Amino acid sequence: MDYLPLFFKLEDQPVLLVGGGSVALRKATLLTRAGARVTAIAHEINTELEQLLAQHQGEALIGEYHTALLDGKALVIAATDDNELNTRIHFDATSRNLPVNVVDSPDLCTFIFPAIVDRSPIVVAISSGGKAPVLARLLRAKLETWIPNSYSNLSELVGRFRHAVKQRFTTTNQRRIFWEEVLQGQIAEKVFAGRHEEAEQMLEAKLADKNDHPTGEVYLVGGGPGDPELLTFKALRLMQQADIVLYDALVSPKVLDLCRRDADMVFVGKKRDNHAVPQEGINDLLVKYAQQGKRVLRLKGGDPFIFGRGGEELQKLKEHNIPFQVVPGITAASACSTYAGIPLTHRAHAQSVRFVTGQLKNRTSDLNFEELVHPNQTIVFYMGLHTLPHLSSQLIAHGKDADTPVAIVSRGTQPQQKVLVGTLANIVDKQAQAKLEAPALIIVGEVVNLHEDLAWFGEEVLAEHQPDLLPRSN
DSSP states (O other), X not given: OOSOOOOOOOTTOEEEEEOOXXXXXXXXXXXXXXXXXXXXXXXSOOHXXXXXXXXXXXXXXXSOOOGGGGTTOSEEEEOOSOHHHHHHHHHHHHHTTOOEEETTOGGGOSSOOOEEEEETTEEEEEOOTTSOHHHHHHHHHHHHHHSOTTHHHHHHHHHHHHHHHHXXXXXXXXXXXXXXXXXXXXXXXHHHTTOHHXXXXXXXXXXXXXXXXXXXXXXXXXXXXXXXXXXXXXHHHHHHHOSEXXXXXXXXXXXXXTSOTXXXXXXXXXXXXXXXXXXXXXHHXXXXXXXXXXXXXXXXXXXXXXXSOHHHHHHHHHHTTOOEEEEOOOOHHHHHHHHTTOOSOBTTTBSEEEEEESSOTTSOOOOOHHHHTOSSEEEEEESOGGGHHHHHHHHHHTTOOTTOEEEEEESTTSTTOEEEEEETTTHHHHHHHHOOOSSEEEEESGGGGGHHHHOOOOOOOSTTTOTTBOOOOO
């Protein structure tokens, strides 16, 4: 270990910053956030830097660096492009045993600035020892996605109750278990949702509850169309902390791999004419596991509120007073059309879009086709691949032009994505030849014509034999 990571308390401490440019501004920003009183000296000083120092009881000096400026300082930073001056500052500071940092010169540093994830009072620092600062920043960016800003509020709440918890529980192990339940359960989630008063009330009640029996919660999460990079930060966080996962057939293996490794995985997927667990059974399982005190993740493909039957599941939870959260996912219509290069709306082609299920609750496709044939709109059919002949013929029968462009997007956003383009008149025959597989989305409208120019993603297959099967390589 080249450097021992330490956290300096710089509140109201005097710091010398030699330099007045953009680099000096970045360092001064960090120092003032930590409460330091910064004195900057340079021949020219950035206006923003000057204003920053004035706002935080600092000082901006125009002139030459000299050793007397080190008197009484707790820390020294050199942010100049003058190697001779930087070396001089290094030796002057080290001769007084002052910590010194010379920007971009690790050999002249007795300390370095790490990449920082700031969720004060929680602070995470990442360093490469000056060898790969860009890599350290990339790692910081990854951590930023996993640590919400609301962790700051959570840590403040925990800090206010720390003494009370210490009085209530006599052993370290008891306190550890208590805080683990708080920080990984409903109280933390209330904070993340911005419901701070409720979180505080729940923490007070938990502290006063001598029985302290566990209560469960359900996370209804949209897993998106298949590409794991399209998940939301909140979805990833809840996936990582659930005790048990009930997942659908449309959840891709790569998304499923991001769930907590030791969670119990329960497949409850439904395919046409093949339901692993009936919907009523899924509802009952959610209630059962939550009443056992478990954190239950109900993971659905796409978005749980767009043809996902999420509302039905929540109604069941509500009947049993089980707390829940809902995290939206990118729905297939948005994701598949985007990855196929088909804008759902376009000023020259479509001013509205309709999302339609190809199969109703009574297992029919008895749709209101008169509303679907209006001009200047895009129609997106979910779960319509097996009723494609009926959908095409009925749209034509109700007045939609037979030459209206149609696209079928199979396995959208995934490496196996394929796109078949045709018209209402010939799409059935083309699909009979291409045999694209479910899950697939059907897009009807003039915007489909933009696919050829805008397509950017997909797998190259059957290109020479299927001129209208338009795959792309990313």
